[in-house]
Amino acid sequence: MASTRTQIGIVGAGPAGLLLSHLLAREGIESILVEDRSRTYVEERIRAGVLEQGTVDILNQTGLGERMNRESLIHDGIEIRFNGTGHRIDFPSLTGGKRIAVYGQHEVVKDLIAARLADGGVIHFEVSDVSVNDFTDTAPKIRYRKAGEGNEIACDFIAGCDGFHGICRPSIPEGILTAYDREYPFAWLGILAESTPAAEELIYTHTDRGFALLSMRSPTLSRLYLQCNPEDDIARWPDDRIWEELQRRTATADGAFRVPEGPILQKGITPMRSFVVEPMQHGRLYLAGDAAHIVPPTGAKGMNLAVADVRTLTTALVAFYKNGDVTRLGEYSARCLRRVWKAQRFSWWMTTMLHLNRADSPFDRRRQIAELDYVTSSETAMRSLAENYVGLPFDDPVAVN
Ligand SMILES: Cc1cc2nc3c(=O)[nH]c(=O)nc-3n(C[C@H](O)[C@H](O)[C@H](O)COP(=O)(O)OP(=O)(O)OC[C@H]3O[C@@H](n4cnc5c(N)ncnc54)[C@H](O)[C@@H]3O)c2cc1C
Numbered sequence: 017m018a019s020t021r022t023q024i025g026i027v028g029a030g031p032a033g034l035l036l037s038h039l040l041a042r043e044g045i046e047s048i049l050v051e052d053r054s055r056t057y058v059e060e061r062i063r064a065g066v067l068e069q070g071t072v073d074i075l076n077q078t079g080l081g082e083r084m085n086r087e088s089l090i091h092d093g094i095e096i097r098f099n100g101t102g103h104r105i106d107f108p109s110l111t112g113g114k115r116i117a118v119y120g121q122h123e124v125v126k127d128l129i130a131a132r133l134a135d136g137g138v139i140h141f142e143v144s145d146v147s148v149n150d151f152t153d154t155a156p157k158i159r160y161r162k163a164g165e166g167n168e169i170a171c172d173f174i175a176g177c178d179g180f181h182g183i184c185r186p187s188i189p190e191g192i193l194t195a196y197d198r199e200y201p202f203a204w205l206g207i208l209a210e211s212t213p214a215a216e217e218l219i220y221t222h223t224d225r226g227f228a229l230l231s232m233r234s235p236t237l238s239r240l241y242l243q244c245n246p247e248d249d250i251a252r253w254p255d256d257r258i259w260e261e262l263q264r265r266t267a268t269a270d271g272a273f274r275v276p277e278g279p280i281l282q283k284g285i286t287p288m289r290s291f292v293v294e295p296m297q298h299g300r301l302y303l304a305g306d307a308a309h310i311v312p313p314t315g316a317k318g319m320n321l322a323v324a325d326v327r328t329l330t331t332a333l334v335a336f337y338k339n340g341d342v343t344r345l346g347e348y349s350a351r352c353l354r355r356v357w358k359a360q361r362f363s364w365w366m367t368t369m370l371h372l373n374r375a376d377s378p379f380d381r382r383r384q385i386a387e388l389d390y391v392t393s394s395e396t397a398m399r400s401l402a403e404n405y406v407g408l409p410f411d412d413p414v415a416v417n
Pocket residue numbers: 027028029030031032033050051052053058062063064065066121146177178179180181182183286304305306307313315316317318319320322
């Protein structure tokens with residue numbers, strides 16, 4: 017078995033793993049990434065697309081902003097539409113000038129991979145049989161196979177950034193982690209379409225037919241979602257049915273609004289779930305991003321939380337390597353979870369406020385409309401939504417260089 021050594025072994029080259037490797041390299045800390053998919057696959061995997069102000073800031077501060085600043089769409093607000101009428105929530109005026117950027121997660125991944133490889137970073141793509149070993153003593157190891165050959169990475173710490181279906185979290189012995197889980201009785205049918213975005217900003221709609229979200233990835237690519245049943249089969253959603261349903265769920269009372277249609281490039285159904293494990297660390301294995309928690313996408317928090325986790329982990333690892341200080345490593349899980357749970361609350365709240373739950377009583381439906389009315393008419397309520405949407409401030413005073 018070929019053996020190499022590094023300081024941090026990272027499993028998973030999604031946003032969490034790649035950004036961690038990038039931030040560590042800037043601090044002079046070595047890492048090696050292993051990823052079971054190909055580079056092309058991870059660079060083309062369409063997922064999240066809303067970057068909080070803090071995510072934009074960290075990418076800019078660490079030299080990753082060039083293409084993002086050129087190609088991203090900066091949004092100053094969102095629209096919430098119900099009863100056929102739209103209500104805009106203006107972020108800068110409610111949050112002291114904060115905004116969001118629309119820039120696909122796969123574009124962030126492309127920028128990160130390019131930066132890591134340009135800096136001499138090591139990413140092993142298309143590996144198999146990955147395992148994490150000996151992380152409860154001081155010499156953890158990642159083992160994997162590449163082109164049929166066995167390999168081992170000896171390291172000081174392992175970062176489990178391998179997403180919800182990865183192997184790191186299940187490698188922690190039973191009884192250590194507590195999982196908090198909620199499944200929702202709906203899913204999102206998402207499409208990527210070659211069509212002009214319906215509006216300059218995202219539109220969230222609540223109707224008696226269910227929820228819809230009109231988003232975008234560029235001036236010529238729309239990302240559009242429909243609430244559907246988790247058991248729905250995508251084969252039952254031909255393109256015509258998708259467009260018809262989008263038109264019905266986004267119609268305005270005056271009948272003037274139309275979603276621009278175009279060829280559908282990708283479509284898929286994603287179930288909605290809230291999930292957190294506590295703690296996010298065991299021994300020298302630290303979980304980050306979707307490996308530790310997932311949120312329903314309504315609050316646009318998934319990738320932003322992954323970024324926040326690795327920011328916290330970087331700060332802790334820098335304190336360890338520069339000053340021999342283990343305090344922040346010990347605090348890693350608690351620090352991350354404070355933010356994670358607030359993002360869980362916000363994502364759950366946006367989801368339950370906007371989706372049609374067929375089990376709801378007529379009382380619940382009226383309460384839901386009252387909540388939408390309140391959140392779009394009270395400045396205090398709008399400020400709370402805006403503050404969470406653009407990303408809560410970090411309570412961590414240490415900035416990443
Ligand atoms: C289908 C889907 C759609 C989504 N859509 C949205 C959205 O519209 N809006 C939103 O805000 N959020 C969305 N999210 C959430 C968001 O994309 C995630 O929160 C984000 O990807 C988290 O980043 P991560 O790096 O933690 O995990 P991931 O991006 O999942 O990265 C984990 C990486 O680990 C790799 N990996 C897995 N197992 C192994 C292994 N055994 N060995 C080596 N590598 C491994 C994976 O291939 C992957 O590259 C979506 C998520 C999914 C799954």
